[in-house]
Amino acid sequence: MSTPAREMRREDRRDAILDVAYECFVADGYGSTSMSTIAARLGGSKGTLYNYFRSKEELFAAFVRRSCSELRHDIDSMPPEGDLRGRLVQMARHLLDHLLLPEAIAIYRVVVGEGERFPELTRLFYEAGPRAGVGRMGEALQDLMERGELRRADPMLAAHQFKDLALSGVYNLRLLGMIEDPTPEERTARAEIAVDTFLRAYAP
Amino acid sequence: MSTPAREMRREDRRDAILDVAYECFVADGYGSTSMSTIAARLGGSKGTLYNYFRSKEELFAAFVRRSCSELRHDIDSMPPEGDLRGRLVQMARHLLDHLLLPEAIAIYRVVVGEGERFPELTRLFYEAGPRAGVGRMGEALQDLMERGELRRADPMLAAHQFKDLALSGVYNLRLLGMIEDPTPEERTARAEIAVDTFLRAYAP
């Protein structure tokens, strides 16, 4: 084995710490979370925390990094089928599902709130999240434009507009905690509404 | 006079404290800002702070409240003139100018970041900011629909889409600190692009 049992257990412990850190940072933010609280919830001691992370800042950075890599991993896969409208609705629905995940909302909240103090983490999140997502969407739309299914236009601009139409009236309210998580039916309805508007603007 | 000089000076002092609190909370968030820091930057003592605000939480609440009332005040006035497209462009441009104000971005960041712990302040911000703004936009669009200048549709839905198209590709990047404040020329260009897309979707 390339990873001995010893190191395996160490990785597990590290993950357990990050799990607790996730809960704490998401609930209270960076400044209002203490290492003591994390240690207590972990059922361990602060000494152990500092054995795995050299400082609170480093633990916070590790928490953001892990959340970002999970975002990136989750964004993969999705081959839409059917007619044009049906495929776009699938894409919008996928976008909604992805960006409204409680974990995605939570990390966005933390990164925005703490962005002034941790700009490099904000950039990391941006690359893994919004940038990757819109980039993928842009490629898909460019493909549709080249095949004549959509009017020719700037694919990245269209991708941004597609994303913002899909999230219109939901995402920011969810970010502020002003609405509950939309039901599957509501998501589909919103995806269809967004696509209808988008198609009116981008039909050939 | 209804406000004696004594009370006037007290109000000024209170405002000065809130000015400093604004800088601190915006820069570091709630948890990472200390009353000691605020007192030091104020050039006063903590005792003075506690003479005006009973606790750190109360000071924070006062800071959010003041920011919200400034937002609401600033959102007033705007009678667009000219042809339909020109008027919509003015509205989009006004929206951009308003929501990209450094103070508006800053308070949004803080409210989002601290929303989990101060839900009532989040609601306050929501009522004063997004809700008031989109509401106003909805009324304007409804008016245009009734006069036959726009296709009939749900005015509030259209208002959300109008707002999100206007901010598309700018607001969230600005919120994350990934781009600089757009120049006036860029704002106008973005307003025009948004309106062109909107009009394709909502022309009669």
Added chain:
DNA sequence: GTCTATAAATGGATAGAC
């Protein structure tokens, strides 16, 4: 590696002189 105990500094909040 993990714990207890503690150092050293700082947090929110208060008391009392002026």
Added chain:
DNA sequence: GTCTATCCATTTATAGAC
């Protein structure tokens, strides 16, 4: 009303027993 000084809890981080 504002200051200095201070209380006491809590903070990050470390030392040393096991």
